[in-house]
Amino acid sequence: xxxxxxxxxxxxxxxxxxxxxxxxxxxxxxxxxxxxxxxxxxxxxxxxxxxxxxxxxxxxxxxxxxxxxxxxxxxxxxxxxxxxxxxxxxxxxxxxxxxxxxxxxxxxxxxxxxxxxxxxxxxxxxxxxxxxxxxxxxxxxxxxxxxxxxxxxxxxxxxxxxxxxxxxxxxxxxxxxxxxxxxxxxxxxxxxxxxxxxxxxxxxxxxxxxxxxxxxxxxxxxxxxxxxxxxxxxxxxxxxxxxxxxxxxxxxxxxxxxxxxxxxxxxxxxxxxxxxxxxxxxxxxxxxxxxxxxxxxxxxxxxxxxxxxxxxxxxxxxxxxxxxxxxxxxxxxxxxxxxxxxxxxxxxxxxxxxxxxxxxxxxxxxxxxxxxxxxxxxxxxxxxxxxxxxxxxxxxxxxxxxxxxxxxxxxxxxxxxxxxxxxxxxxxxxxxxxxxxxxxxxxxxxxxxxxxx
Numbered sequence: 001x002x003x004x005x006x007x008x009x010x011x012x013x014x015x016x017x018x019x020x021x022x023x024x025x026x027x028x029x030x031x032x033x034x035x036x037x038x039x040x041x042x043x044x045x046x047x048x049x050x051x052x053x054x055x056x057x058x059x060x061x062x063x064x065x066x067x068x069x070x071x072x073x074x075x076x077x078x079x080x081x082x083x084x085x086x087x088x089x090x091x092x093x094x095x096x097x098x099x100x101x102x103x104x105x106x107x108x109x110x111x112x113x114x115x116x117x118x119x120x121x122x123x124x125x126x127x128x129x130x131x132x133x134x135x136x137x138x139x140x141x142x143x144x145x146x147x148x149x150x151x152x153x154x155x156x157x158x159x160x161x162x163x164x165x166x167x168x169x170x171x172x173x174x175x176x177x178x179x180x181x182x183x184x185x186x187x188x189x190x191x192x193x194x195x196x197x198x199x200x201x202x203x204x205x206x207x208x209x210x211x212x213x214x215x216x217x218x219x220x221x222x223x224x225x226x227x228x229x230x231x232x233x234x235x236x237x238x239x240x241x242x243x244x245x246x247x248x249x250x251x252x253x254x255x256x257x258x259x260x261x262x263x264x265x266x267x268x269x270x271x272x273x274x275x276x277x278x279x280x281x282x283x284x285x286x287x288x289x290x291x292x293x294x295x296x297x298x299x300x301x302x303x304x305x306x307x308x309x310x311x312x313x314x315x316x317x318x319x320x321x322x323x324x325x326x327x328x329x330x331x332x333x334x335x336x337x338x339x340x341x342x343x344x345x346x347x348x349x350x351x352x353x354x355x356x357x358x359x360x361x362x363x364x365x366x367x368x369x370x371x372x373x374x375x376x377x378x379x380x381x382x383x384x385x386x387x388x389x390x391x392x393x394x395x396x397x398x399x400x401x402x403x404x405x406x407x408x409x410x411x412x413x414x415x416x417x418x419x420x421x422x423x424x425x426x427x428x429x430x431x432x433x434x435x436x437x438x439x440x441x442x443x444x445x446x447x448x449x450x451x452x453x
Contacts, residue, residue: 010037010038010039010248010249010296010297010298011037011038011039012035012036012037012252012296012325012338012339013035013036013038013339014033014034014035014323014324014325014339014340014341015033015034015036015341016031016032016033016034016323016341016342016343017031017032017033017034017358017359017360017361018030018031018032018343018344018358018361019353019354019356019357019358019361020317020343020344020345020346021346021347021348021350021353021354021356022309022345022346022347022348022354023347023348023349023351023354023355024313024314024347024349025311026311026347026354027308027309027310027311028265028306028307028308028309029306029307029308029309029320029321029343029344029345030304030305030306030307030358030361030365031304031305031307031321031323031343031358031361032270032302032303032304032305032358032360032361032364033254033302033303033304033305033323033341033343034300034301034302034303034360035254035293035300035301035302035303035325035339036299036300037248037249037296037297037298037299037300038298039298063165063166063167063247063248063249063250064101064102064103064163064164064165064166064167065099065102065103065165065166065167065168065169065244065245065247066102066103066104066123066159066160066163066165066167066168066169067098067102067103067104067105067169067170067171067241067244068104068105068106068107068123068156068159068160068169068170068171068197069091069094069095069104069105069106069107069170069171069173069237070107070109070113070152070153070156070170070171070172070173071087071088071091071106071107071108071109071116071141071173072087072109072110072147072173072174072175072176072204073108073109073110073141073142073143073144073145074109074110074111074143074144074145074146074147074175074176075143075144075145075146076143076175076176076207077143077175078143078144082230082231083175083204083205083230084141084142084143086204086230086231086233086234087141087173087204087230087233088138088139088141089233089234090173090233090234090236090237090238091106091138091237092135092138093234093235093237093238093241094171094237094238094240094241095126095131095134095135096131096238097238097241097242097245098126098131098241098245099126099245100126100127101125101126101127102125102126102245103123103124103125103126103163103165104123104124104126104130104134105117105118105122105123105124105156105159106134106137106138107152107155107156107159108141109147109148109149109151109152109172109174110144110145110146110147110148111145111146111147111148111151111180111181112145112148112151113148113151113152113154113155113156115155115159116137116138116140116141117133117134117137117138118130118133118134119137121158121159121162122159122162122163123159123160123162123163146179146180147174147176147177147178147179147180148178148180148181148185149172149174149178149181149186149189149212149216150178150181150185150186150188150189150190151181151189152172153170153172153189153190153193153199153216154189154192154193156170156172156193156197156199157192157193157196157197160196160197161196166249166250167244167247167248167249167250167295168196168197168198168250169197169198169199169200169222169244169247169295170197170198170199170200170220170222171199171200171202171237171240171241171244172199172200172201172202172216173201173202173204173233173237174201174202174203174204174208174212174213175203175204175205175207175208176207176208177207177208177209177212178209178212186212186216190215190216190219190220191219193219193220194219194220194292195251195292197220198220198221198222198250198294198295199216199217199220199221199222200217200222200223200224200240200243200244201213201214201216201217201220201222201223201224202224202225202226202227202233202236202240203224203225203226203227203438203442204226204227204228204230204233205228205230206228206434206435206438210226210438210441210442213442214441214442214445218275221275221292221293221294221295222294223240223273224442225442225443226435226438226439226442226443228435228438228439243297246297246298247295247296247297248296248297248298249295249296249327250294250295250296251292251294251295251327251328252293252294252295252296252325252326252327252338253282253290253291253292253293253325253326253327253328253335254267254277254290254291254292254293254303254323254324254325255284255288255289255290255291255323255324255325255326256288256289256291256305256321256322256323257287257288257321257322257324258287258288258307258320258321258322259287259318259319259320260287261309261310262287262307262308262309262310262320262321263307263308264278264281264289264305264306264307264308264321265306265307265308266278266304266305266306267281267291267303267304267305267306268303268304268368269293269301269302269303270302270303270304270364270367270368270447271301271302271364271367271447271448271449272301272446272447272449273445273446273447274367274368274371274445274447275445277291277292277303280292290326293325302360302364302449304361304364304365304368305321305323305343307320307321307343307345309345312345312347313347314347314348314349315347315348316346316347317344317345317346317347318344318345319342319343319344319345320343320344320345321342321343322340322341322342322343323340323341323342323343324337324338324339324340325337325338325339325340326338359450360450363403363450364447364450366399366402366403367399367403367405367447367448369395369399370396370399370400370403370405370408370444370447371444371445371447373392373393373395373396373399374392374393374396374408374412374440374441374444375441375444376388376392377389377390377391377392377393377395377396378393378415378437378440378441378444380392381393381415381428386428389428390416390426390427390428393412393415393416393426393428394416394424394425394426395424396408396412396424397409397412397413397416397418397421397424397426398421398422398423398424399424400412400421401421401422402422403448404448404451405447405448406448407443407446407448408440408443408444408446409421411436411439411440411443412440414429414432414433414436414439414440415428415429415432415436415437415440416428416429417429
């Protein structure tokens with residue numbers, strides 16, 4: 001990754017919300033860590049001069065970025081014929097949203113991946129001329145062939161890897177299932193690309209597999225969504241590209257240091273979406289590990305950290321974990337610490353103190369359960385276990401209502417008839433539109449933040 005000066009790094013802050021009090025014999029410490037990044041200020045940044053320009057060499061400018069748009073060109077994109085046209089228009093809209101100087105390329109994906117633009121194995125640098133050329137090249141996109149998404153991702157990785165930039169991002173559009181390569185091939189491609197670029201994935205129409213699209217976005221720390229009506233693609237692509245252009249720093253890691261005999265039980269992002277990070281830990285020396293968080297612009301995210309500490313007597317206190325945000329040094333030196341916070345444990349015989357649950361921890365525990373029961377309920381419905389589906393989706397309605405997650409509550413109401421939201425009493429709808437079920441599944445991990453009192 002290209003080096004960049006400290007003037008490019010936004011200000012990061014870390015806030016820890018927890019009840020640090022444990023009863024005698026208590027060992028589990030839960031904390032919500034809120035990470036906020038502000039003041040990076042790339043919006044309207046001065047263009048970089050050329051694809052190879054290192055952002056550190058041009059003071060006060062936006063970090064170098066590269067984006068590859070992967071467009072499904074399989075045969076099914078011709079049904080209906082407007083789908084391919086909408087995909088071309090959406091890609092053109094995304095290209096118009098590129099900042100000058102950003103490296104970009106377009107890949108056409110079938111059972112093989114082809115460079116649509118620029119076609120010479122390297123991305124082009126965005127300016128009026130290259131944007132016009134790319135939009136002209138889009139006219140050649142036509143539907144025909146199968147779907148092997150792993151080949152699209154590997155080509156995107158090669159193109160992105162050839163640009164000397166800090167921010168590398170992919171946008172992937174598919175309308176069907178990944179039928180022309182094995183799940184193992186797709187997983188191998190995702191493993192090869194993880195940590196090298198972030199990627200937003202979109203499914204258009206209703207003939208694609210939700211778990212494939214959400215799995216791609218999850219592995220590559222991007223967003224996933226459904227665009228049920230192809231006419232909505234241009235607005236969605238424009239929004240995705242604007243978000244990508246707002247990223248100012250890449251490869252930020254959440255570093256957790258714990259004392260002797262202390263164990264990390266889990267680490268998960270809980271806002272704006274639920275994302276399990278526990279298994280993505282990279283060891284970085286004695287008792288410390290890094291969890292990837294991807295690229296950041298001006299934004300705030302919440303993480304739930306659960307730590308198991310050794311037992312201690314009443315009145316004792318200890319540091320359960322030190323949470324740092326770190327930015328690796330591309331030349332291999334010591335990483336830059338952007339901010340830090342502390343998770344504490346204090347043993348008390350005050351029952352009221354040790355049994356109260358921190359409101360942030362309670363809220364996000366509920367949001368994580370909400371995402372889980374929606375998935376379980378929809379899986380049960382598909383397998384014909386209607387009693388199980390009713391119970392799980394009823395619990396989801398109850399949790400969505402209690403936490404104020406109105407968007408998810410509205411999506412649930414398209415799949416079940418709500419008799420009593422407070423008790424989670426629901427009836428499965430006899431007929432559910434594919435788009436409604438897929439939208440609920442795709443967006444099941446979106447959470448709402450704690451309302452500030």
